[in-house]
Amino acid sequence: MARIVLGPNQYGKAEVRLVRVDRGSDRHTIADLNITTQLRGDFTACHTEGDNGHVVPTDTQKNTVYAFARDGVGAPEDFLLRLARHFTSAHAWVTGAHLSAEQYSWQRLGDHSFARAGRETRTASVEVDGESVVVTAGLKDCTVLKSTDSEFHGFPRDRYTTLPETSDRILATNVTAAWTYGRDGLDYDATYAGVRDLLLETFAAHHSxxxxxTIFAMGEAVLERYDEIESVNLACPNKHHFLVDLEPFGLDNPGEVFFAADRPYGLIQATVLREHG
Ligand SMILES: O=c1[nH]c(=O)c2[nH]c(=O)[nH]c2[nH]1
Structure with missing residues (x-):
């Protein structure tokens, strides 16, 4: 009989909610993050024998996040890199880590007042495996819509196909994007803002x-402008808007009144990358 062994495993604290107020001047700034730590390494004895000699408690991981925030947070990518370096250098048996963050933005109302700004949630992750470090940035929950400039036709038809071809429809989606950096030492805040704007500009300008x-065009635009980015992964639900039949009410409907369905939705996902060699 085959021996039963422990496969890939990781552990840490999920969703550590961190708000840091910078009181450097009367005009405060805030950083609002949700951080998840996952450590990888030699944890076999814990799983198979309950020997916790290698287990840095998830409570300690959470405390480390708060303690490191005392020195400032900065870009989420830089904060995760600091944490990852700490966890993988503090304990010989911790050989890797996957740290991730969501960052919520706040719009300034006054020197020390803010309103949550809801357009998108910024995401970041750092994956360390021995000497290898991969930094990924992104966004999620960014809902966008264009009321025309979108067609869908030319698809195969079989006995189950009822979808009419269209040369003018609403295109709406909720963008989740994640892009991977090919080098370090970057201004992650500035690059994030630039990539986010470019993704949205491309969505708006593209005739779909x-x-x-559209997804490919968005990823392609990012790779063309930012040579420090290696690949862009996009996941976009197709938030269907169906034209309502107003004929029973003696009314026409020239593309004006829609039923916005919430499910099911098409789910379109792609990675756009550079071909090397
Ligand atoms: O842009 C689209 N892609 C699809 O794959 C698809 N499938 C579908 O029913 N509508 C659409 N729209």
């Missing part, structure tokens, strides 16, 4: 023949 084509 399919959400797949």
């Amino acid at each position: 023949l399919a959400l797949q084509q």
Whole structure:
């Protein structure tokens, strides 16, 4: 009989909610994050024998997040890199880590008052495996819509196909994007803002023949402008808007009144990357 062994494993504290107020002047700034730590390494004895000699408690991992925030947070990517370096250098058996963050933005109302700004949630992650470090940045929950400039036709039809072809429809989605940096020492805040704006500008300007084509155009635009980015992963639900039949009420509907369905939705995902060699 085959021996039963421990496979890949990781552990840490999920969703450490951190708010840091910078009181350097009367005009405060805030950083609002949700951080998840996952350590990788030699934890076999814990799983198979209950020997916790290698287990840095998840409570300690959470405390480390708060203690490191005392020195400032900065860009989420830089904060995660600091934490990852600490966890993997403090304990010989911790050989890797996957740290991730969501960052919520606040719009200033006054010197020390803010309103939550809801357009998108910024994301960041750092993956360390021995000497290898991969930094990924991104965004999620960014809902966008264009009321025309979107077509969908030319698809195969079989006995189950009822979808009409269209040369003018609403295209709406909730963008989740994650891009991977090919080098370090970057201004992560500035690059984030630039990539986010470029993704949205491309969505707006692109004449879409399919959400797949729009997604590719968005990723391609980012790779063309930012040579420090190696790949862009996009996941976009197709938030269907169906034209309502107003004929029973003696009314026409020239593309004006829609039923916004919430489910099911198409889910379109793609990675756009550079081909090396
Ligand atoms: O942009 C689209 N891509 C699809 O794959 C698809 N499938 C579908 O029913 N509508 C759409 N729209």
